[in-house]
Amino acid sequence: MTALRPALAALLLATALPAAAQDGPIRLTLHDWTGQLITTEIMGEVLKRGGFEVEYVQADYLAQFAGLETGDLHIAMEIWETTGREAMDAATATGKVENLGPTGMEAIEEWWYPAYMVEKCPGLPNWEALKEADCAAAFATPETAPKGRYLGGPVTWGGFDDERVAALDLPFEVIHAGTDAALFAELESAIQRQAPIVLWVYAPHWAPAKYEGDWVQFPAYTPECYNDPAWGSNPNAAYDCGKPTGPIWKVASTTLGEKWPGAKAAVEKFEIDNAEMGAMITAVDLDGQTVSAVVADWMAANEARWGAWIAN
Numbered sequence: 001m002t003a004l005r006p007a008l009a010a011l012l013l014a015t016a017l018p019a020a021a022q023d024g025p026i027r028l029t030l031h032d033w034t035g036q037l038i039t040t041e042i043m044g045e046v047l048k049r050g051g052f053e054v055e056y057v058q059a060d061y062l063a064q065f066a067g068l069e070t071g072d073l074h075i076a077m078e079i080w081e082t083t084g085r086e087a088m089d090a091a092t093a094t095g096k097v098e099n100l101g102p103t104g105m106e107a108i109e110e111w112w113y114p115a116y117m118v119e120k121c122p123g124l125p126n127w128e129a130l131k132e133a134d135c136a137a138a139f140a141t142p143e144t145a146p147k148g149r150y151l152g153g154p155v156t157w158g159g160f161d162d163e164r165v166a167a168l169d170l171p172f173e174v175i176h177a178g179t180d181a182a183l184f185a186e187l188e189s190a191i192q193r194q195a196p197i198v199l200w201v202y203a204p205h206w207a208p209a210k211y212e213g214d215w216v217q218f219p220a221y222t223p224e225c226y227n228d229p230a231w232g233s234n235p236n237a238a239y240d241c242g243k244p245t246g247p248i249w250k251v252a253s254t255t256l257g258e259k260w261p262g263a264k265a266a267v268e269k270f271e272i273d274n275a276e277m278g279a280m281i282t283a284v285d286l287d288g289q290t291v292s293a294v295v296a297d298w299m300a301a302n303e304a305r306w307g308a309w310i311a312n
Helices: 006-016 034-049 064-070 085-093 127-131 133-138 161-167 180-193 223-227 254-259 261-269 274-285 291-301 303-309
Strands: 026-030 054-058 075-080 097-114 148-152 172-176 198-203 213-215 246-253
Touching: 026 034, 034 054, 034 075, 034 261, 034 274, 034 291, 034 303, 064 085, 064 097, 064 246, 075 085, 075 097, 075 261, 085 097, 085 246, 097 254, 097 261, 097 274, 127 133, 133 148, 148 161, 161 172, 180 198, 246 254, 246 261, 254 261, 261 303, 274 291, 291 303
Parallel strands: 026 054, 026 075, 148 172, 148 198
Antiparallel strands: 075 246, 097 198, 097 213, 097 246
């Protein structure tokens, strides 16, 4: 049998594909924390059921906006109000990226300490307790003494913790964990040993549900705190406040709606709350299940729900 001419072969392949898949794959970004991997795979699996071709692409949390603006990337399922708002607003201002609404999850990302540290730093949760030499020493490690040690998230997460320490004149050194897994492995190790630790903890997540502790109470965030050095206790520096709290957003390249309007509508309908996500993160991080297995269980249990997302 003679080979088909390339143009004819391409035409036959295109007509055999569902209409939704003929423009190539929809690219969803993957980052380095469990919840985001779950939300992204859920959305990807739902889109597949709707006849769309899907590709997952590993991307830097903040740098991904460049790819969304060019249309090389199409969907980012978790932009946290706490750390990604400025980058999101800058991207949407170009007219090439769209905010597709909240995911249903509410974000907290802040300095967190286990309850046993209150005995060693009794002024907590007030942030000013951290300025006391004895309190800072209670959080010190050999690598930072006499300064306290704050274990931040991976540097790609943003968060301005280095700037916060400088602006509030805290006697602490910021050490960044390399990965999400390393961050929480260190928390578990410290708690088992009742060792000093204050670190970046976020919710929804299993850690603040599993362990007794609290978030440090910094001066309340306002946009002026980040944008106007004259605001706040330090008239010469921005970031002299805590992190914002608020929704976790879904964003997309405008290319998504232009090429795949049904996929855009499905992403807009996606909704999961903190409790539901926390349970799935626990299943992966603590119970040893894979992300794909947890997603498959969710898909099986919520068929009517996600079916409505892709209904015409």
